[in-house]
Amino acid sequence: xxxxxxxxxxxxxxxxxxxxxxxxxxxxxxxxxxxxxxxxxxxxxxxxxxxxxxxxxxxxxxxxxxxxxxxxxxxxxxxxxxxxxxxxxxxxxxxxxxxxxxxxxxxxxxxxxxxxxxxxxxxxxxxxxxxxxxxxxxxxxxxxxxxxxxxxxxxxxxxxxxxxxxxxxxxxxxxxxxxxxxxxxxxxxxxxxxxxxxxxxxxxxxxxxxxxxxxxxxxxxxxxxxxxxxxxxxxxxxxxxxxxxxxxxxxxxxxxxxxxxxxxxxxxxxxxxxxxxxxxxxxxxxxxxxxxxxxxxxxxxxxxxxxxxxxxxxxxxxxxxxxxxxxxxxxxxxxxxxxxxxxxxxxxxxxxxxxxxxx
Amino acid sequence: xxxxxxxxxxxxxxxxxxxxxxxxxxxxxxxxxxxxxxxxxxxxxxxxxxxxxxxxxxxxxxxxxxxxxxxxxxxxxxxxxxxxxxxxxxxxxxxxxxxxxxxxxxxxxxxxxxxxxxxxxxxxxxxxxxxxxxxxxxxxxxxxxxxxxxxxxxxxxxxxxxxxxxxxxxxxxxxxxxxxxxxxxxxxxxxxxxxxxxxxxxxxxxxxxxxxxxxxxxxxxxxxxxxxxxxxxxxxxxxxxxxxxxxxxxxxxxxxxxxxxxxxxxxxxxxxxxxxxxxxxxxxxxxxxxxxxxxxxxxxxxxxxxxxxxxxxxxxxxxxxxxxxxxxxxxxxxxxxxxxxxxxxxxxxxxxxxxxxxxxxxxxxxxxxxxxxxxxxxxxxxxxxxxxxxxxxxxxxxxxxxxxxxxxxxxxxxxxxxxxxxxxxxxxxxxxxxxxxxxxxxxxxxxxxxxxxxxxxxxxxxxxxxxxxxxxxxxxxxxxxxxxxxxxxxxxxxxxxxxxxxxxx
Numbered sequence: 064x065x066x067x068x069x070x071x072x073x074x075x076x077x078x079x080x081x082x083x084x085x086x087x088x089x090x091x092x093x094x095x096x097x098x099x100x101x102x103x104x105x106x107x108x109x110x111x112x113x114x115x116x117x118x119x120x121x122x123x124x125x126x127x128x129x130x131x132x133x134x135x136x137x138x139x140x141x142x143x144x145x146x147x148x149x150x151x152x153x154x155x156x157x158x159x160x161x162x163x164x165x166x167x168x169x170x171x172x173x174x175x176x177x178x179x180x181x182x183x184x185x186x187x188x189x190x191x192x193x194x195x196x197x198x199x200x201x202x203x204x205x206x207x208x209x210x211x212x213x214x215x216x217x218x219x220x221x222x223x224x225x226x227x228x229x230x231x232x233x234x235x236x237x238x239x240x241x242x243x244x245x246x247x248x249x250x251x252x253x254x255x256x257x258x259x260x261x262x263x264x265x266x267x268x269x270x271x272x273x274x275x276x277x278x279x280x281x282x283x284x285x286x287x288x289x290x291x292x293x294x295x296x297x298x299x300x301x302x303x304x305x306x307x308x309x310x311x312x313x314x315x316x317x318x319x320x321x322x323x324x325x326x327x328x329x330x331x332x333x334x335x336x337x338x339x340x341x342x343x344x345x346x347x348x349x350x351x352x353x354x355x356x357x358x359x360x361x362x363x364x365x366x367x368x369x370x371x372x373x374x375x376x377x378x379x380x381x382x383x384x385x386x387x388x389x390x391x392x393x394x395x396x397x398x399x400x401x402x403x404x405x406x407x408x409x410x411x412x413x414x415x416x417x418x419x420x421x422x
Numbered sequence: 423x424x425x426x427x428x429x430x431x432x433x434x435x436x437x438x439x440x441x442x443x444x445x446x447x448x449x450x451x452x453x454x455x456x457x458x459x460x461x462x463x464x465x466x467x468x469x470x471x472x473x474x475x476x477x478x479x480x481x482x483x484x485x486x487x488x489x490x491x492x493x494x495x496x497x498x499x500x501x502x503x504x505x506x507x508x509x510x511x512x513x514x515x516x517x518x519x520x521x522x523x524x525x526x527x528x529x530x531x532x533x534x535x536x537x538x539x540x541x542x543x544x545x546x547x548x549x550x551x552x553x554x555x556x557x558x559x560x561x562x563x564x565x566x567x568x569x570x571x572x573x574x575x576x577x578x579x580x581x582x583x584x585x586x587x588x589x590x591x592x593x594x595x596x597x598x599x600x601x602x603x604x605x606x607x608x609x610x611x612x613x614x615x616x617x618x619x620x621x622x623x624x625x626x627x628x629x630x631x632x633x634x635x636x637x638x639x640x641x642x643x644x645x646x647x648x649x650x651x652x653x654x655x656x657x658x659x660x661x662x663x664x665x666x667x668x669x670x671x672x673x674x675x676x677x678x679x680x681x682x683x684x685x686x687x688x689x690x691x692x693x694x695x696x697x698x699x700x701x702x703x704x705x706x707x708x709x710x711x712x713x714x715x716x717x718x719x720x721x722x723x724x725x726x727x728x729x730x731x732x733x734x735x736x737x738x739x740x741x742x743x744x745x746x747x748x749x750x751x752x753x754x755x756x757x758x759x760x761x762x763x764x765x766x767x768x769x770x771x772x773x774x775x776x777x778x779x780x781x782x783x784x785x786x787x788x789x790x791x792x793x794x795x796x797x798x799x800x801x802x803x804x805x806x807x808x809x810x811x812x813x814x815x816x817x818x819x820x821x822x823x824x825x826x827x828x829x830x831x832x833x834x835x836x837x838x839x840x841x842x843x844x845x846x847x848x849x850x851x852x853x854x855x856x857x858x859x860x861x862x863x864x865x866x867x868x869x870x871x872x873x874x875x876x877x878x879x880x881x882x883x884x885x886x887x888x889x890x891x892x893x894x895x896x897x898x899x900x901x902x903x904x905x906x907x908x909x910x911x912x913x914x915x916x917x918x919x920x921x922x923x924x925x926x927x
Contacts, residue, residue, distance in 0.1 A: 072817035072820045073768065284791055285790055286790075286791060289773070289776060293777065296766045296767070296769055297761075297763070297768075299763045300763055300765060300766045300777060302725050303725060303755075303777075303778070304746075304777045304778060
């Protein structure tokens with residue numbers, strides 16, 4: 064009989080080893096899955112993990128990694144602060160959309176003014192849009208005790224309607240011959256988030272790195288970060304320590320909303336270029352996985368965001384080159400999360416083989 | 423000598439890193455009240471868990487009426503006539519007495535028959551109890567009756583009682599003892615676990631003393647002094663705390679007209695509390711658990727806010743200030759629940775030192791944390807309070823209850839408080855650690871701090887407090903000087919027998 068036994072304290076070695084083991088287990092079982100589909104497993108794994116980084120066309124894929132990874136990391140960092148405190152913002156996708164809309168709106172309001180302050184104002188607008196959208200579940204929770212999971216999630220669908228309405232109405236390109244969608248900000252130099260387009264470098268990448276450092280310092284060196292961790296570990300002890308739960312909810316939801324809004328703004332002012340009906344592609348939801356894959360640790364999230372971007376891009380290559388079905392790629396990504404969460408158990412528990420005595 | 427009811431022979435049980443029981447042997451005779459005595463962590467709980475089938479021994483055998491006895495689970499133990507009343511009740515507040523009892527039965531009879539059986543058994547043993555009352559409304563003593571009756575319905579041959587008097591007033595203890603004597607006279611053996619020596623001397627026929635998992639001696643309690651038993655239990659001579667003569671100063675903590683609504687459905691509301699504590703004084707607050715102790719601590723720590731004037735610290739109204747502001751002013755508290763309230767279980771001792779120490783020990787500057795200083799503070803607590811742990815980077819949950827308690831009390835004492843409020847400072851702590859904690863509290867008072875000690879351990883309160891008051895159903899009795907108080911007076915301040923009828927046997 065296998066018995067799980069709680070460790071006296073979490074094992075540091077295991078908490079470092081489990082992500083690596085999870086990736087290895089995913090490769091093995093993913094390989095089996097691909098083999099069952101009649102593909103060469105080694106080739107499939109190589110296509111997903113190796114080709115985007117070091118393959119023949121890596122010069123094209125590497126910038127893509129930054130473009131895909133940056134919004135994931137930026138959003139996941141914000142989410143992780145709340146998740147650590149047990150405050151569940153599931154609506155980052157909505158905050159991402161609102162940030163993109165408000166940020167783009169600020170830029171479009173100045174069009175075609177060419178001034179240095181246009182882009183900084185857009186950044187502020189984007190952060191503010193995401194923040195306001197996250198304040199709705201925050202204030203409802205503090206004031207009326209509503210469930211922030213439900214409210215923030217439902218607001219995603221409101222934001223999507225808003226996005227459709229904006230691309231068809233208020234923000235529609237006046238010179239767009241009636242097609243839905245705003246002006247393309249890539250054609251408006253003062254409102255552009257690219258630093259070096261060919262390298263995939265835009266201000267969102269820089270913001271993601273700054274956010275990682277900021278979160279690391281906050282969590283490890285600052286009282287507020289300590290209170291966030293304390294609230295997640297032991298809410299009563301946190302109150303005893305003097306944490307004001309309402310203020311913490313407002314802070315955590317606010318900062319995750321603002322970061323998601325920023326991610327939206329950088330996306331719309333760079334890789335996407337314009338507000339369109341199908342602007343959002345699920346970064347806000349994938350970031351939840353990234354946050355957990357990185358075990359809510361800033362550096363872990365940075366690595367996880369990279370890994371997630373890798374499986375996306377590698378998955379696309381595998382689809383086009385090897386003809387793997389999209390569903391198989393999704394199963395593969397699901398396996399990664401599954402193995403990580405399952406192996407996570409070993410951080411806090413050890414497995415013992417228990418021999419049952421004959422009575 | 424007649425053959426014993428239950429004979430334990432060489433029982434051994436080891437957990438990873440600790441031997442809970444090592445080669446323990448003793449016999450329990452039919453109709454005997456047998457005391458199992460030992461400090462916390464001596465292995466009493468593990469031993470009775472083996473008898474009750476919750477844990478299987480690694481080695482050794484048990485004989486019940488001469489037959490091999492190896493219960494695989496509590497159900498098997500119950501089938502063999504062994505019942506147990508746990509220290510912590512497993513009752514559902516929202517259900518009534520009969521429903522609670524039915525839940526624990528294999529094949530519960532119809533509710534009306536069960537209620538009749540409950541009435542019958544409860545009256546036979548002098549434990550009056552209405553089967554249709556909701557458990558949430560019962561006092562601790564009455565809840566214990568529910569547990570006892572649940573056991574008696576199985577007609578046990580051996581009844582195991584784990585620290586049964588820790589939640590009772592002295593009057594309630596008397597009622598319980600009458601019941602146990604009646605059971606004994608009918609031939610039921612009782613295994614009575616306790617560390618309260620006077621009780622054991624009054625009740626038990628025979629005592630087995632455990633220390634560090636081993637049987638270190640047996641005695642006839644009535645013929646042995648409490649002091650001898652204590653020394654057998656601890657393995658060394660005990661130092662009673664010393665109290666220095668001291669002058670009382672100004673009023674440091676002043677509570678007047680404090681009323682707070684109950685925080686939850688089964689919480690207790692506080693009604694019009696008045697008390698003052700002067701510098702250098704220890705005020706003991708007794709009372710059975712659940713009569714407002716947690717709420718009182720919350721009000722003093724700042725977790726529950728009140729009108730500003732209800733709580734005054736050195737004359738300043740602080741009732742509306744949160745925990746951090748109160749710490750800054752010198753009002754420190756140590757809650758009862760160590761894991762999850764006083765300390766975060768999965769965090770290190772350094773982090774837990776930061777938890778309350780940041781303000782007064784200057785462990786932060788402008789919001790940024792000084793981890794090196796926090797570590798130094800944690801090390802100082804560990805050293806000054808003899809906390810047994812490999813180091814400050816260990817998680818709080820890896821410490822034993824007594825060691826964590828020393829850490830929690832030490833953390834507050836070393837912050838040089840003007841007023842210290844402790845709730846159950848020695849609950850679940852072994853005798854030597856408890857003595858150290860009490861000494862620390864007295865030393866603090868000797869240096870001019872005002873101390874409020876909330877506790878259910880009356881001996882402790884008599885030992886350390888200058889004045890005594892009791893919480894009963896959210897009301898506080900008028901504090902009285904401890905010197906000269908009799909146990910009867912204390913019992914009445916605590917609410918007497920809470921309206922429980924005395925056993926008529």
